[in-house]
Amino acid sequence: MSDPVTIDRAWLDAHPLPTHDGPTDKNARGRVVLVGGAEFVPGGLRLTGEAALRAGAGKLQMATVGAAAMALGVLVPEAAMIALPAGDDGEIALAGAAMLTEAIERCDTLVIGPGMSNGETTAALVAALLGRPREGLSVLLDAAAISGAGTLDTVIAGHRGRTVMTPHHGEMAALTGIAIEAVSAAPNDAALLVARRFDAVVVLKAAQTVIACPDGCLLHYGSDCVGLATGGSGDVLAGVIGGLMARGAAPRTAAAWGVWLHGEAGGLAASRIGPIGFLARELPPLIPALLKDR
Structure with a gap:
């Protein structure tokens, strides 16, 4: 295991995001399909969806339970x-997976999990949505899409490193069966274990966030912004990373930039x-x- 590398301005300069200079269109900027939400949190996807667009994605489709869809569409009029x-x-029923086949086949990045709870059908729904890997598709798993994915390592690894997983310590404990105290005591080890097992980039969220890659690379970002410890903050992070991947950033680059942007935005809001x-x-x-400043 290598020593963690700090995500700072020098690292960002050495790993730039894709640019979209000159003539372009919204499809070239990247298409995101966002699946999540529930009747209990009908507006939760608004945070993730807006964040994906603010990060530069060109098109957004949001899929959620019918009872929330109309209101959510009004909250985010830029999205289908x-x-x-x-x-x-x-929660979203398993039958919903078949309704998303065409949308997923036409998108660049699939984000699953914000606003979802770990119900009986969650793992089956995630497995069904991830059942058709392809070279041009990147995936982000958040919240309940992670905590219920303990048996989905082969399915997720089938996307061949194009997946980002964004657990907090509790979700990491649920995913791995490791006690949350052990995760907190050795976050680098826990993140690397999952990164290698699932062939995914893992963003283990905390005040000291660890990003682990399947090849053993570790990145670190520390924040003293206590204000980020608030409901919906992780949903925003998921959207930023998903939007950057849709634009063409590799999973590790998108994860690192997303964590940095999220942390810096928290600092600005605090000031x-x-x-x-x-x-x-x-x-x-x-x-x-x-x-723009970068």
Whole structure:
């Protein structure tokens, strides 16, 4: 295991994001399909969807339970909506996977999990959505799409390193069966274990975030911004990383830039609003200026 490399301006300069200079269109900027949400959190996908667009993605489709789809479409008018059936628990039903086949085949990045709970059908739904890997498709798994994926290592590894997983310590414990105290005591080891097992880039979220890659590379970003410890903050991070991948950034580059942008946006919000009390929805509007400065 190599020593972690700090994500700083020098690292970012050495690993630039794809540019979109000259004539282009929204398809060339990348197409994101976002699957998640539930009747319990009908507006949660708004955070992830807006963040993907703020990170530069050109097109966005959001798929969620039918009861939330109309309102969510009004909240994010830039996105197309796909209304899916819900189960008795208010979560996306397994039958919804078949309704997304065409959208997934035409997108560049598939984001699954924000706003979802780890219900009975979650793992089956994730497996069905990931069942057709292809070279041009990158994937981001967040929240319940991670914590319920303990038996999906072969399915996720079938995407051959094009997956990013963004667990916090509790989700990492649920995924691996390792006690949360052990994850917190040795986050580098836990992240590398999952990165190699699932052939994925792992973003283990905390005040000291670790990014682990299947080849053993470790990256680190530390933040003292306590205001980022708020509901929806992780949903924003998922959207930023997903949007950067849709633009063509490799998973490791997108993950590192996403973590940095998210952390720096938190710092800006803290300086302008206050160290705590700013809202997750106030982070995405700060992303474009941070990208411009880089």
